[in-house]
Each structure stands twice: as C-alpha cells, then as structure tokens.
Amino acid sequence: MWKKIFGNKDPEKVPSDTSWMDGIDRARLPRHVAVIMDGNGRWAKGQGLMRTAGHTAGVKTLKRILKTASDIGIEALTVYAFSTENWKRPHAEVDFLMKLFAEYLDKELQEMNEENVRIHFLGRIDGLSGNLQKQVREAEELMKANTGIRFNIAANYGGQDELVRAAQSIARRVLRGELSPEAIDESTVEDCLDTCGCPPVDLVIRTSGDMRLSNFLLWQAAYAEFWFTETNWPDFTPEEFVKALVEFGHRDRRFGGLNDAGER
Numbered sequence: 001m002w003k004k005i006f007g008n009k010d011p012e013k014v015p016s017d018t019s020w021m022d023g024i025d026r027a028r029l030p031r032h033v034a035v036i037m038d039g040n041g042r043w044a045k046g047q048g049l050m051r052t053a054g055h056t057a058g059v060k061t062l063k064r065i066l067k068t069a070s071d072i073g074i075e076a077l078t079v080y081a082f083s084t085e086n087w088k089r090p091h092a093e094v095d096f097l098m099k100l101f102a103e104y105l106d107k108e109l110q111e112m113n114e115e116n117v118r119i120h121f122l123g124r125i126d127g128l129s130g131n132l133q134k135q136v137r138e139a140e141e142l143m144k145a146n147t148g149i150r151f152n153i154a155a156n157y158g159g160q161d162e163l164v165r166a167a168q169s170i171a172r173r174v175l176r177g178e179l180s181p182e183a184i185d186e187s188t189v190e191d192c193l194d195t196c197g198c199p200p201v202d203l204v205i206r207t208s209g210d211m212r213l214s215n216f217l218l219w220q221a222a223y224a225e226f227w228f229t230e231t232n233w234p235d236f237t238p239e240e241f242v243k244a245l246v247e248f249g250h251r252d253r254r255f256g257g258l259n260d261a262g263e264r
C-alpha cells in the first residue's frame, strides 16, 4: 500500500512504521475533505529560500496527500490552490504559480489518470490564461469517466465569487421564465455551485496556523468540521493528514439537532 502511496521514485518517504494508520475507523471517515494549503511562503522564509521555493515544495506535499486520501478511500478531496484575491501578490509570484500549475498538470496527469482520479476545477477558470484553460479542460475530459477519488482544484476560486455566479445563473433562469423566485431553495443554489455533484464538505483542514476561511467554500462549509495545524503546508505529512481524519471521527456532529444519545 505504501509503495502505491509514495511511488518507488521517493523511497525515503516510505514510512517503515504505519501503525499510526490503525486508528482509522472507516465508518467515521469524512466523505469530502477540503484543504487550505497555506504556509508555503513562511516555510520558504524559515529555510532562507525564496517564497517560490515554498510553492514548489508544496506541490510535493499535494501529491502525497492526494495519494494518501485516494488510498484511504476518501470520496472527494478539494484543495485551495489560488484564490480570487491571490492576484494581489507580486506579478513574479503570480506568474510563477501559474507556470507551476501548468507544469503540475503536464507532469501528473497520466499518473493521476492511471490511479483512476477524477480531476475537476473550481473557480473562474475563464480568468486563467488561454493555455491553462485548455490544459484544465483537457484534464477534466481525460478523467471524466474515472471512478476513483474526485479531486477538486480550486484555482482562481473565491466563495463569494462562486455565489455571485450562482445568483447570476439563477436570475437568468427566472428571467427566461423557467423558474419562479418562490421555487428557489437550497438545492437550487447548490446545483449552481462549482462543487455540484460532490458529497457535502465534512472536514476543512488549514495548515500554517491561521484560523480563517479566506473565502474558501463559504456555502459548502456550513456544517463542516474544522481542523487547524501550525505545520506549514510543505511540511504537512500523510501522518498528520490521518491524524486529522481520526480526530474528525471523534467529533460530535449535531447539525443543529441533538446527538444520537439525545444530548447536546
């Protein structure tokens, strides 16, 4: 199993002791895990490197976490790669991130496809460069019939922007006379979100110590559990990911009601 997770190319990363996986109660696993991959810049600073080196290191972590989630049997993994606000960063950093994104898709696509991953992109894809848009659409097309983990990459994504787009699309249907305003309910909105067709988000993980959503999955996180760690994303390990899953299994989710024992 671990060979599959880490691949033979990275043998030093194969842990000899996998007992930390024993705590996983499959009946209490989250179906959909969302990750705010934060702290690449802080990690790089700590190593005396340029911020961009942190982003490169972050891609390696992403590969390991995707493989771990897939092997454990998580249904959907959503990762925050670039927000609608990240354009405010220096041009050189934005440019680097876009190139890294293109390179990642270029290099990883075949292997992801072989592992039955179903990739999907969230966000304003039309705001990316023409070449990237093409890569994104080709990746989705290539893997659309796959039946493994649904892997959502949020790129040029903002939760507020997603809700604005949903409102626009609903308004257009009302204008066309296809929908009456009274008939709009939660499912109407949900069907217009970029995550349409995914199970509800059960768990949101944010690395690097900040405790906020930063415009990530505002609607979808309504009843998600939150898990924070001080670890910067490049140092985040499969072990820590599993720790978050195990802790999720011990949470008492009430969704506004009472728990099974009839208590709060």
Ligand code: IPE
Residues within 6 Å of the ligand: 037, 038, 039, 040, 041, 042, 043, 081, 082, 083, 086, 097, 208
């Ligand atoms: C997350 O790391 C990656 C992106 C936002 C693209 P950061 O680049 O935000 O790293 P910090 O938060 O500055 O350390």
Ligand code: IPE
Residues within 6 Å of the ligand: 036, 037, 038, 080, 081, 082, 083, 086, 210, 212, 214
């Ligand atoms: C959120 O991180 C976006 C991604 C991880 C892609 P940021 O680093 O942009 O968030 P803030 O600015 O600290 O809120």
Ligand code: MG
Residues within 6 Å of the ligand: 038, 039, 040
């Ligand atoms: Mg950050």
